Amino acid sequence: MANVETRKNAAGKITSYRVEWYDKGKRQRMSFKKEHAALQWKNLLEAVGEDTRKAETALLRKSSRSPIFEEVANGHIERLINVRPYTVKRYKGYIKNHFDGIAHLPVDQIGEDDLIRWIKMMQKNGKSAKTIANVHGFIHAAMNSAVRRGLRTDNPCNGRLLPSDNATEDKAVFMTMDQMRQILAHVNMWQRPMFELLIGSGLRLGEATALTPADFQLDAETPSVRITKSFQEDDEGNWFVGPPKTKKARRTVALAPSTVAAIRDRVESTRAGEFILSISKETDVFPQHRQWLEHWHNAVGVAKASKVDKLVIERRPRIHDIRHSHASMMIAGGMNLYELANRLGHESIITTTKTYGHLVPDAHFRAAAMVEIALNGEPEQLEKGAAVVDSAQVIDVETVA
Template sequence: MATIETRKNKAGKITSYRVEWYDKGERHRQTLPTESAAAQWKNLLEAVKHDTQAAQTALLRQISRSPSFEEVANGHIERLINVREYTIKRYRGYINNHFSGLGNLPVDQITEDDLIQWIKRMVKKGCSPKTVANVHGFVHAAMNSAVRRRLRPDNPCNGRLLPKDDATEDKAMFLTMDQMNLIIEQADEWQRPMWTLLIGAGLRLGEATALTRADFQLDAVTPSVRITKAYQEMEDGWAVGAPKTKKARRTVALAPSTVEAIRARVESAVPGRPVFSISPDTLVYPQHRQWLDGWYDAVKAAEANKDAPLVVSKRPRIHDIRHSHASMMIAGGMNLYELANRLGHESIITTTKTYGHLVPDAHFRAAAMVETALTGVLTA
């Protein structure tokens, strides 16, 4: 327990106050000019069980005049330019859901140890390594903003060791066309053209739901669909906006079988209105939640089908249709650069990381290269 004793001059007048405490068996003393300052220091020491360093940190945070990190993070969001509203909403979600123990601290007093403890709390509450990395990336950017605004001298996020993703299975699932057909056969008849378009073109769901009749060129020498927009989630709902990236603005060639499956729906669509709706009488757009439900209903029906059941290791998501399209393109001979353009990836690095392992004979060619390098003998 910390104690306070008064310090007096020869005339008996109190001149200062001395706080005395023990930290790890060692006696410490601190002289302060006022009784209130001494009481504050004593209370801080007792709150942290006489840990001198922790008490000093707490005191600095109490007297800091810097804004809280949450205030800085919100200011960083306000300064962002050319960022999709969905991204802004996601960043605000990070602040609301993942800033516990960090957001209330003065930005100039946040240390490397604070970030380590914050990351440990994120992991302890069950956040995946990807979620931790995403939120940490936002924290890093907000800290950079604080440095630019001269609110602190450095970024404590630099060099931060994040938890590794030790998942043993691929998150992406690749369906064969036979498996896709089993699902499409069990889907609501009105919804089948949508599933056929997704597997035939590899579009994102938000891109497909935003398509209008004018986006299709079904009778061209090479039938195609032009992607120039996508439904995206805003802070106050959903709206049609720009595609996810610049390269997502693209033209996607369509196979004759895909054209045949979607032609009636495209040609009967009201000009300017979305081509694909979850049901004939639906007037509210988009219906992303309903499309998710429709997909999972079809998958479950396919799994339960006694005549030809769908057998999969895990239940496929709608986005796995896009993964499956990519794997089919690679199996058909499309290279990763062509695939990146078709899928609208901003960088071929994304395509390589996700689908590089599917490139036919890649491993065999690599083994042959290694053998040549080691032995100097060309392999067949």
């Protein structure tokens, strides 16, 4: 139970009133100049079970007429236009799982210190720099919404220094063709066309499961598949076919002869308007994302445990890593990042560069050569090196984006 202690100086004069209480077993203290303020804080603590955060929130709300930030963030989501249901679901997950410390604060009372405490709390809870940045981006947008609505005058997220990503390894797993073949050896024949298509096209899983026969041009001079739709999940867990992830995800992807051969029978045996890729021959229930993920996971496990042809790979690849591996093979074959961005359906080439730029061999070779010339070469060699770089197909990422 909270109590108020009178503090006096050496002359016996009362100088302050200190409130002492225990929050989750830890002793807390706060001093006040006026007795009525100390008593108010004591009563407030007792009303909320001596939960310091709840007491602070209640005190702030008493002095503020603004809605709490959780309400503002939900209102921001409701005002969004042309946003995929999965994105809405993800944003609501941010509010539910990552808003501790700021959710119940009045939106006009949240300042820089609150956000710094929030970032430190996220780090303490083991959240990655990428997760913190993603949630912070949503908080920033919700705060902009609050400013537009006149609920506060500024955005406290502006200028925020977010933690750096200190991961020591790539999050993506890049498999070789031999490694993917080892895994495919443990996939049943009915499911194989799906994985052959993912390997040969780099499609997203949701794009592949939404394909119908009309999307394919297998006998054209350049065989291809047209991406115009994708399976999506709404905020209630229901799946439906909607537009692709981005405007540039609406694209045509050229197919190699081996990929055409792998999927031709399935395309030609599927009736018009029906989806060509189901998890089993006996069912046409869609979508089946979780089943596909499970079957890939199982195939990887069997391949790693196989004594005959054991898969040697440091980390277990996800089904999405097939897309990353496809991209790495395209780069190794000479495709530049601009072409790759179009093939993968990236909205911005910056995304492509951040994910795959380190795989571009010519860029690394040119950089190494330029460093060698700069360190050890003669002036005329420097000019020659500059000419080599000028003649290369270099993309100005900022300009293209």
